[in-house]
Amino acid sequence: MIISASTDYRQAAKRRIPPFLFHYADGGAYTEHTLRHNVEDLAGIALRQRVLKDMSSLSLETELFGESMAMPVALAPVGLAGMYARRGEVQAARAAASKGIPFTLSTVSVCPIAEVASAIERPLWFQLYVLKDRGFMKHVLERAKAAGVKTLVFTVDMPVPGARYRDAHSGMSGKHAGIRRMLQAVTHPFWAWDVGLHGRPHDLGNVSDYRGEPTELEDYIAWLGNNFDPSISWKDLEWIREFWDGPMIIKGILDPEDARDAVRFGADGIVVSNHGGRQLDGVPSTARALPAIADAVKGDLAILADSGVRNGLDVVRMIAMGADTVLLGRAYIYALATAGEAGVAHLLELFEKEMQVAMTLTGARSIAELGPDSLVTGSAASSIERMLSPSL
Numbered sequence: 098m099i100i101s102a103s104t105d106y107r108q109a110a111k112r113r114i115p116p117f118l119f120h121y122a123d124g125g126a127y128t129e130h131t132l133r134h135n136v137e138d139l140a141g142i143a144l145r146q147r148v149l150k151d152m153s154s155l156s157l158e159t160e161l162f163g164e165s166m167a168m169p170v171a172l173a174p175v176g177l178a179g180m181y182a183r184r185g186e187v188q189a190a191r192a193a194a195s196k197g198i199p200f201t202l203s204t205v206s207v208c209p210i211a212e213v214a215s216a217i218e219r220p221l222w223f224q225l226y227v228l229k230d231r232g233f234m235k236h237v238l239e240r241a242k243a244a245g246v247k248t249l250v251f252t253v254d255m256p257v258p259g260a261r262y263r264d265a266h267s268g269m270s271g272k273h274a275g276i277r278r279m280l281q282a283v284t285h286p287f288w289a290w291d292v293g294l295h296g297r298p299h300d301l302g303n304v305s306d307y308r309g310e311p312t313e314l315e316d317y318i319a320w321l322g323n324n325f326d327p328s329i330s331w332k333d334l335e336w337i338r339e340f341w342d343g344p345m346i347i348k349g350i351l352d353p354e355d356a357r358d359a360v361r362f363g364a365d366g367i368v369v370s371n372h373g374g375r376q377l378d379g380v381p382s383t384a385r386a387l388p389a390i391a392d393a394v395k396g397d398l399a400i401l402a403d404s405g406v407r408n409g410l411d412v413v414r415m416i417a418m419g420a421d422t423v424l425l426g427r428a429y430i431y432a433l434a435t436a437g438e439a440g441v442a443h444l445l446e447l448f449e450k451e452m453q454v455a456m457t458l459t460g461a462r463s464i465a466e467l468g469p470d471s472l473v474t475g476s477a478a479s480s481i482e483r484m485l486s487p488s489l
């Protein structure tokens with residue numbers, strides 16, 4: 098029974114991959130309150146049904162920074178995606194490119210930039226963290242430029258990593274983690290054969306490339322822990338602005354004041370995101386944060402949004418609340434873990450169909466026609482405040 102494609106893929110992924118990987122993707126920070134609210138608040142936004150409006154022609158096509166997109170969706174940066182399927186980043190990027198949407202490669206991907214870029218016709222988007230090792234940042238930016246990347250996604254909501262307690266329980270980190278992961282791999286033979294054996298090397302491709310020697314999964318945790326930079330501020334981003342001549346998107350904005358700062362800084366876009374509830378548990382869901390941010394900066398830069406998007410209706414809701422493009426994180430990882438490139442391609446097809454139905458029944462013939470009027474009351478911000486539970 099299909100409840101939603103990503104719910105079914107989530108169940109299938111849970112059976113297929115070792116628990117340390119499932120929980121690394123599925124889990125969030127602390128009590129996972131924000132993670133739950135991302136999904137529930139978004140699902141609670143009521144779409145406004147309209148009928149008898151001749152919806153025989155409908156288009157989901159859109160454009161961002163001069164790049165055409167078959168629908169206003171892109172795949173979000175997900176670290177270690179290459180552990181979820183054999184050379185997972187390549188498979189996901191291929192599925193995205195065939196569907197006509199962008200794929201964002203994480204700094205901490207398994208496959209290095211050049212491997213993924215050379216597998217697809219479309220330019221990759223690349224995500225960079227602000228790290229203490231500025232030499233590494235410069236190195237990857239040069240690699241990204243050489244690989245034809247134009248759009249840079251700069252993630253700023255990780256000056257320190259959020260505590261994800263599931264990782265310590267699952268064997269991703271904590272005591273005897275290596276042995277526990279090995280045992281889990283043995284009891285998940287499909288994954289062990291497909292990824293464990295044939296998906297090597299299992300290192301952080303971009304970091305190995307910089308260091309000139311292979312890295313291990315253990316190094317990932319240690320490297321992340323040692324390399325995030327709590328001293329970061331807007332002025333630290335200036336050299337990147339000068340160095341990078343393509344569009345620059347700041348990811349991890351949840352407050353209208355920060356969105357205005359991003360405009361002052363000269364960013365081309367922002368991603369309204371709480372990192373999928375993986376950073377500060379207790380911050381508002383994106384559904385709650387987005388309308389006020391759109392009120393503050395819509396039209397001044399591109400607004401992208403993520404966190405909690407599980408089907409095509411959620412994409413329509415985000416666009417109606419003011420997003421120009423929506424990023425998928427876990428939704429595509431579950432599909433990748435279950436069926437690789439074919440799984441992601443199938444998921445994107447379902448998203449497209451769900452969006453078509455939602456747009457037909459809200460009377461929006463194009464993405465530009467989706468707006469606050471597509472929701473139950475006139476203003477997104479006020480209607481959302483009324484519709485959502487007052488628990489956050």
Ligand SMILES: Cc1cc2nc3c(=O)[nH]c(=O)nc-3n(C[C@H](O)[C@H](O)[C@H](O)COP(=O)(O)O)c2cc1C
Nearest residue numbers: 122173174175176203252372373404405406426427
């Ligand atoms: C397993 C996992 C790894 C992630 N790694 C990164 C990353 O390397 N860089 C980044 O900017 N965001 C990362 N994110 C956050 C996603 O880009 C995105 O913001 C988030 O997944 C959206 O929430 P959702 O998955 O609930 O839709 C990661 C998310 C997950 C689930």
